[in-house]
Amino acid sequence: MTYRAGWIHYTNVAPILDSLVLPPDVTAITGVPTEMNDALLSRRVDIANISAVEFIRHAAVLEALPDFSVAVLGPVYSVNLFHTRPLAALERVALTSQSAMSVALLEVLLRGQGLSPVLERAEGTAEELLAAGFDGVLRIGDSALREWYGVVGPLTPETTMTSLPHTARGITVTDLAEAWFERTGHPFVFAVWAYHRDNPPPAALIQAMREARREGIGHLAEVAARHARKLGLPERVVQHYLWNFRYHLEAPDRLGLAEFAQLSVPGHAPLRFGPRPGAAAASR
Ligand SMILES: C=C(O[C@@H]1C=C(C(=O)O)C=C[C@H]1O)C(=O)O
CATH class of the missing domain: 3.40.190.10 (Periplasmic binding protein-like II)
Structure with a gap:
């Protein structure tokens, strides 16, 4: 069966999405955050980088990838x-x-x-x-x-x-x-990659996303130059904008996310994340 992805394709996810090669049987559409939030919640797509607040509101049914985020510590500029x-x-x-x-x-x-x-x-x-x-x-x-x-x-x-x-x-x-x-004093997490808990992404897609992110971050100057032209902004501005993001949902990001969750959706269901990379191998 085809697995359907929905990407918010703002410039801030270019270091992850621009070099992504979708595995066979995975399709992708793109849209603005509110469109992708709706598409995931109504199951028109199976995974999407959605507004973190929607992940929090629907924590009873959703799960997020454990190591992907659009987060910053300090200014985000956008x-x-x-x-x-x-x-x-x-x-x-x-x-x-x-x-x-x-x-x-x-x-x-x-x-x-x-x-x-x-x-x-x-x-x-x-x-x-x-x-x-x-x-x-x-x-x-x-x-x-x-x-x-x-x-x-x-x-x-x-x-x-x-x-x-x-x-x-x-x-x-x-x-x-x-x-x-x-x-x-914490990072702010704008987006996570979420899916319905009963319908997790194929391992090949997660693997492809990790490879794409490595490629994007490794070639950040080129990604920034390409997007600077599209946006009509100086390369310096876009390069600073992009390196400033935290794309790995690390411990400080989770702290910020948990704090925001408490403030914005008091009484929310526990936030759930898929297995961390290498977790299955380590527990064998
Ligand atoms: C930082 C940003 O994050 C985006 C903002 C979102 C929102 O406001 O709902 C959702 C996803 C994020 O990728 C941005 O696009 O400027």
């Missing part, structure tokens, strides 16, 4: 709240319909500070929505990275990604993963 007033004064915030995870993170961060602006779904660029009367706009993925750089860039030979300002031209960019780090 999950941004663009705002024209201080956070405490926000009244009306536009949310993208592409995202589940970042919306949940924004809610946790706002609630943690006792803030409750009106949150509304609305599509458009940050500058369009700010001009349309929103005082905050949440954006994710490639367009958020581009818009961030458009507001706070350009890099000069003397500056680095981390030294760029947070405010320029009257717009402040709050990087939600950086805000999470400041609050918790």
Whole structure:
């Protein structure tokens, strides 16, 4: 039987997905996070890199690969709240319909500070929505990275990604993963590779994904150069953006995930992960 994968193919997963050679009998479709979340939950696909909050919400039926994540420790650059007033004064915030995870993170961060602006779904660029009367706009993925750089860039030979300002031209960019780090000291996990517990992926697919990730990370400069051209961003920006991700769901990432799970879905079912690489061989 064919095993169906659903990939969120933002630039941040390029180091895993770009060199992936699917084994025979595995097919793949692509889409934005909310589409892939739905596709997995309604079983239109069998495995997907989904918003981690959906994995938490459906922990009773889902399991995740033990060593794959889209996570960061500190800024992520592509999950941004663009705002024209201080956070405490926000009244009306536009949310993208592409995202589940970042919306949940924004809610946790706002609630943690006792803030409750009106949150509304609305599509458009940050500058369009700010001009349309929103005082905050949440954006994710490639367009958020581009818009961030458009507001706070350009890099000069003397500056680095981390030294760029947070405010320029009257717009402040709050990087939600950086805000999470400041609050918790932990990484933030945006996505995990999840599947229904009764339908785990074939070993050949997991193996192919691990090989693809090794290849991608080993050739990060080339991956970054290719995507920089597509995005219309300097290579330096995309290279920094990509090396900054944590793709292996390591112990610190799991800590961050568990902490977020407790805050966002109190009383959730235990989070389950498939066997770690080499676990079967080691226990024989
Ligand atoms: C960091 C990002 O992570 C993505 C954000 C997601 C979400 O907000 O629901 C889901 C999957 C992640 O790969 C990003 O795309 O900017």
